[in-house]
Amino acid sequence: MPGSGSGAVPRRTVVLGSAAAAAGAALAGPLAGTASAAGFGWSDDGTHYVVDTGAQLVFKVSKTNGDLTSLVYRGTEYQGYGGKNSHVESGLGASTVTLRQSGPTILISVAYGTLRHYYAARSGENHLYLWTHKADDSVTATRYMVRVKAGMFLNDEPDSYTYAPTTIEASDVFRKADGQTRSKHYARRRVIDYDCVGWTTGSVGLWMVRSNHEKASGGPFYRSLLRHQSADGGGLYEILYYGENQTEPQRYGLQGPYVIAFTDGGAPPAALFPGTLTTPWADALGISGYVPASGRGRVAGVGIAGRDTAHPYTVALANSDAQYWTSARASDGWFSLGGVLPGTYTLTVFKSELAVHTSQVSVSAGATTTLNTLTIPAGNDPSDASTIWRIGEWTGTPSGFKNADLMTYAHPSDVRAAPWTGNVVIGGGEETSAFPCYLWKDVNSGLLVYFRLTAAQAAAAHTLRIGVTTAYAGGRPRVTVNDVWTSAVPAPPAQPGTRSLTVGSYRGNNHTFTYSVPASAWLTDSSRYNVLRIDVVSGSGTTGFLSAGTAVDAIDLLV
Incomplete structure (x- = not known):
């Protein structure tokens, strides 16, 4: 058990996002730059390249397969659990591994088929810089995983299953004795929300600082594995491409740098963060696919008109080769995106x-x-439409719905979840919080919404809209009004084919279903409640929370 054993003391752990990490960066001290450090250098022990950064960090890389086999900081070994090393994916196999020193930089290159992976050390820095270049799909290189020995850090956060012995789904979702659920999938954070992830004991911190993800897939709101911990040890991830709940194809090319960083307990220096980190010292190292700052451009916008200032706005660029994003300034929508590879992109607000x-x-x-100022066209924001009633807000998320926040870090069966069943009455002011964020065929299909119409409203046909953010196993809503009119079964929109709702992600492809409800379906007595029934239909899925389901963005009845 982590933290147990002779002389062991309890350890604590944190995950920091951008703001928290920047606030704590002063604790870690500045980067060493190109300063020379006593002890900096490398050796060859016959089976490994051994590198000493001169900053109390010594690491070993296998000359056989490019695995990181040792990671010693201040005399303590952190690498390895279950007999496994740290490496690309689950290990590459026999590779060509070479080392070259260029002044205060040591670069280790790993060649495996069309894949190239790199480790770089800088004199006087207790950081390890990594790049991975994937040229095609002949190699399943989707991540780098730092494997950490058991007992070094304690993690009983949602992305841990150290103390959760009961398996409740597949082999990666677990329940603790108190009914709370744990999984490596339950990271809470979207890519846009964090710069680094890791653990700290208060005196030693070990972190994975993510890259800018320009060659990753999924955009700014993608959720994937960040870290995990089990009885065998822990893992920190840089996900290069992960097939689960993906909304776009894989990109190829050079991903990085991402950084394994040790600190004296605080966050890594903000100078290591994506968007801040510069690596002019790597320009001439010959890294495959590397593009220096001089080969990149910038996009800047003076503002965005037509915003709803109650919500944050993000500007993203994407094409088949790269992706980038930044937050728009709240006051006027100004934005600036630097470090962009040349090309033509789709800009999305x-x-x-x-x-x-x-x-x-x-x-x-x-x-x-x-x-110049970008203007959001009239009608592009569905919130602009006049409605008789609305449940939720059109944000592309299930925010505000029942259990919505919990579902980014827990399984739907978690003891903390409010009941997934229960009907909703329009007009009480609690419609959104009473409506479940997810609907499943086998759990809460057939949910009822009660609402009144005026005589004038009941005399006309109306459009009902249901927005969804993703779906599992083709789940989509069919509606019935007052048991006298039932919609056709809508065609399923394109959605990821993997688990989503049970592994902490509501993010798929936003889609709006529209239903033209005839006037003959409404009750003419304005004192009586109309009843809208929402069923989930699909021939796929299994049972329970793995039956066909969907995540709700907003529901409204237009004037």
């Missing part, structure tokens, strides 16, 4: 996670593409 504007933009090396 998101209100929270809902796309409300798209356009095309071209980027050239060494230049800034300046955009």
Whole structure:
């Protein structure tokens, strides 16, 4: 058990996002830059390259397969659990591994088929810089995993299953004795929400600082594995591509740098964070696919008109080769995106996670593409429509719905979840919090919504809209009004084919279902409640929380 054993003391752990990490960066001290450090150098013990950064960090890389086999900081070994090393994916196999020193930089290169992986050490720094270049799909290189010995850190956060012995789904979702659930999938954070992930004892911190994800897939709101801990030890991840709940194809090319960083208990220096880190010292190292700052451009926008200032806005660029994003300034929508590879991109403006504007933009090396005020076209934000009633807000998320926040870090069966059943009455002011964020065919299909209409409203046909953020096993809503009118079964929109709702992610492809309800379906007595029944239909899925299901964005009845 982590923290147990002779002389062991309890350890604590934290995961830091951008703001918290930046606030704690001063604790870690500045980067060493190119300063020379006593002890910096490397040796060959016959089976490994052994590198001493001169900053109390010594690591070993296997000359056979490129695994990181040892990670010693201040005399303590942190690497390894269950007889496994730290490596790309689950290990590459026989590779060609070479080392080259260039002044205060040591670069270890690993060649495995078309894949290239790199470790770089800098004199006087207790950090290890990594790049991975994947040229095609001949190699399943989707992640780098730092494997940490048991007992070094304690993690009983949602992304841990150290103290959760009961398996409740597949082999990766667990229940503790108190009914709370744990899984390596329950990381809470979207990519846009964090710069680093790791653990600290208060005197030693071990962190994975993510790359800018320009060659990853899924965009700014993607959720994937960040870390985990079990009885055997812990893992820190940099996900290069993960097939679960993916909304777009894999990108190829160089991913990185991402950084394994040790500190004296605080967060890593903010200078290591994506968007801040610069590596001019790597420009001439010959890293495959490396593009220096001089080969990149910038996109800047003076503002965004037509925003709903109650919500944050994100501007993203994407094409088949790369992706980037940044937050728009709350006051006026100003934004600036640097370090962009040359090319033509689709620019998307998101209100929270809902796309409300798209356009095309071209980027050239060494230049800034300046955009005039972007105006969100009328009708692109579904919130602009006049409604008789609305449940939730159109944000591309199930935010505000029952259990919505919990579902980013727990299984739907978690003891903390409110009942998934229960009907909703319009007009009481608690419609959204009473409506479950997820609907499943085998759990709460057939949910009822009660509402009144005026005589004038009941005399006309109306459009009902149901927005969803993802679906599992083709789940989609069919509606019935007052048991006299039932909609056709809508066609299923394109959605990821893997688990989503049970592994902490509501993010798929936002889609709006529209239903034209005839006037003949409404009750003409304005004192009586109309009854809307929402069923989940699909021929796929299994049972319970793995039956066909969908996540709800908003539901409204238009004027």
